[in-house]
Amino acid sequence: MTGKPVVLLRPAPQRRDRIFTPDTLRRLHDLFDVVDLEDDPSPGAVDRALPDAFAIVGQPDLPAERLRGAERLKAIVNVEGNFFPNVDYATAFAQGVRVLGCGTAYSQAVAEYALGLALDLARGITRGDRAVRAGTEEYTAAGNLDAVLLRRARVGMVGFGNLGRALRPLLAPFETAVRVYDPWLPAAVLQDAGVVPSSLEDTLSDSDFVFVLATATAENAHFLDGSALDLLRPGARLVLVSRANVVDYAALHERLAQGRFLAAIDVWPEEPIPAEDPFRTLETAVLSAHRAGGIPQAFTSIGDMVCDDLELMSRGLPPVRLQVAAPELVTRYRNKPVG
Known part of the structure; x- marks a missing residue:
């Protein structure tokens, strides 16, 4: 010694x-x-x-x-x-x-990646890339029929821990109104962070973009189930970068297959994602292999x-x-x- x-x-x-x-x-x-x-x-x-x-x-x-x-x-x-x-x-x-x-070491990387996924969902960036490579691209207005702006959009966050705190300033230039559902934080803490405390129901139903940033606990497995996902607005954009265990993936797939909303998914119930996983064929989802934080x-x-x-x-x-x-x-x- x-x-x-x-x-x-x-x-x-x-x-x-x-x-x-x-x-x-x-x-x-x-x-x-x-x-x-x-x-x-x-x-x-x-x-x-x-x-x-x-x-x-x-x-x-x-x-x-x-x-x-x-x-x-x-x-x-x-x-x-x-x-x-x-x-x-x-x-x-x-x-x-x-x-x-x-955990805080990953926050900035995940927040930047989440913002990138939201912009992709807003403008169909990777979907357009696939179309060009396949020779099926559409130009100008024809390729933007479902495009939206993130600027001044209504944004919801489910969870406001390390990830939410890192993402909030990245959204500031877009002049977004941000509401947050986080049962572990008093309303005053959220208000001091410049966000609107909200119920889960209002966060999901009143947002154009929803970022799922909640950690997995003993109490919240699959709390974003079919009933919760049905609260999302038609055409909403869902960004999932925290923990797979908080979402019912069968219910999520069903709604994405119906074209109810769009989603970007970085975390999965089983990793690596099985080769036959039905999510792989969805055009309504941006798929990522748990890459958000690990840089x-x-x-x-x-x-x-x-x-x-x-x-x-x-x-x-x-x-x-x-x-x-x-x-x-x-x-x-x-x-x-x-x-």
Whole structure:
């Protein structure tokens, strides 16, 4: 041991060299005694390192008995983006361990991608590209029969967490009126953010563009079911970039096949999307393979955030860049790991 705080590094399903640049990884080693277990998946390796660990970067299985043997542990840093149910969070919090997440690293990338998808739905950009390649393009007015402007459109957001907060300023130049449904936030918080607090029903029925930005929890599986989707205005544009579990995909496909509205979809109940999935043949949907957040700049920002906050904590200061998990919420998430 070097006398420096010990950091146990097992970032799976994330990869070390994806989230740490060479310079950032060097910084981590300069600051801490790094026990790198990326290539050692054995439980015994974690058990041997835990008693001395100041922080865990990654989210290996941490039941209560394991955590009780980690008396020096101050932080569990999830670097994948989702809090998994393989940690006894109650024990961690009782021992004064901070549970930290990197979800904010992806927010800007997802927000920009969501805006791009909305513009595609408004103007049929990728659909027009396919038509040109197939030799079936239509010019000028004939190719714009269902085109609309995002400017001054009525926009709804379902959820106003990291993604909603990152998307809101990107919409400002379009002079959109934005209403938000988020049962976890008081109306005053939404009003301070310049959006209109709204019910789910009004958010869906009174919006031309609807961004689904809600996380998956134990309570909201498939809450955007057929009845909810039927509230969307004819010709509305639905952008789904958060979690597949919040939507009934069978009901969504049925309505898209009927041409009720258009949708852009980046997340799927099963990934990779099965070859025979009926969504693949829809012309009323823009399809994306879970690409919104996972760009190199987002990944490497995670490593920077980890180094910054662990250095602060080693000096007895609180973390400021990573997201601190709330004990009341962390066990309610039902997000699946991203491949």
